Amino acid sequence: MAEHGAHLTSAYSAEIPTIFEVLAQDSLMSIVRPAVKHAVRVLAENRPETFSWLLQYFDELYCLLDFTVQRYYLQKYGASFAENFYDLKRVPANSSSSRLPKTRQWTSLVCLVLIPYVKTKVDQMFEDLRHRYGPSGRISSGHHPAIRKFLQAFLAAYPYVHMTWEGACLWYQLAYMLGQGRFHSPFLHLSGTELRRLGEDDLPTQQDRKHVSWADARLAQRIGIITRKSLSAAAVTVSTSLSVGVFFLQFLEWWYSSDTNAPSLTALPIPDPPQNDYQGSSCICPLCARTRTNDTALSVSGYVFCYPCIHGYIQKHGCCPVTGFPARTDHMIKLYPPDS
Structure with a gap:
């Protein structure tokens, strides 16, 4: 009896993936997204009149693509794309069933x-508000009082919410690594599923499928055979393309991590001093001609503007308003004077 129990325990342990396997499949999708976004950014910058909308609606398009891929893999393999890539599957928690139900x-x-x-949209909202209103989080009086209070509460509370979430993720990973938990992430716990390694029973088999030779098949059966083989070939092609594409996107993410395609700032000519009325003042915004708020420098030219002014101008025109040099929003640098 003890030997039988030890055998069951070892077999059960063999099905549970290690912390390295689950973290590897987690990091796979976290690498894919920035790599795809960088490829879309390069495409949009080279052909803005045709592909700029891809970058503008990237989050929504990527969400739709991710939904399509993950739904296909969950229905066919009972696992996400990254989990299936590492030979893992999802099983219902607290259940002896090995198949993943629809729910x-x-x-x-x-x-x-x-x-x-x-979460991505909320993070972007927080970063935008923090850059727009500065670290103090003082919302301008141009908003409705209720909206202003909500934004101020959001800016004050979100860092603690984010810290709590990251702490929960770390706690889940430590508990899983030490064998004290069945879930390595809160997302997996919320979905009510656990990760297991693929076994022999999960491999496709053809033994129970009725085989009809091509010579003995009728016309309708031949059409069915052609259809099945075509769909199978298409599925294998898509799956293989995704697997190869993952490695290609990882290579792109590494290759463009230093933004090698961006023009060097030292290669741009030194701009001439502006000939406008604000030339003699060091605290006037060149765009609104008022005292600057939330000072933001543009690295391609060195001029300093109000953050809302230069952010909106670059999004609309894509260049420095003083020198005309090509510029992007990631060329903006927030300045924090000593008296702030």
């Missing part, structure tokens, strides 16, 4: 696609 597939989709999308 667990949809909850997994919500945790894999929808919640990360919402």
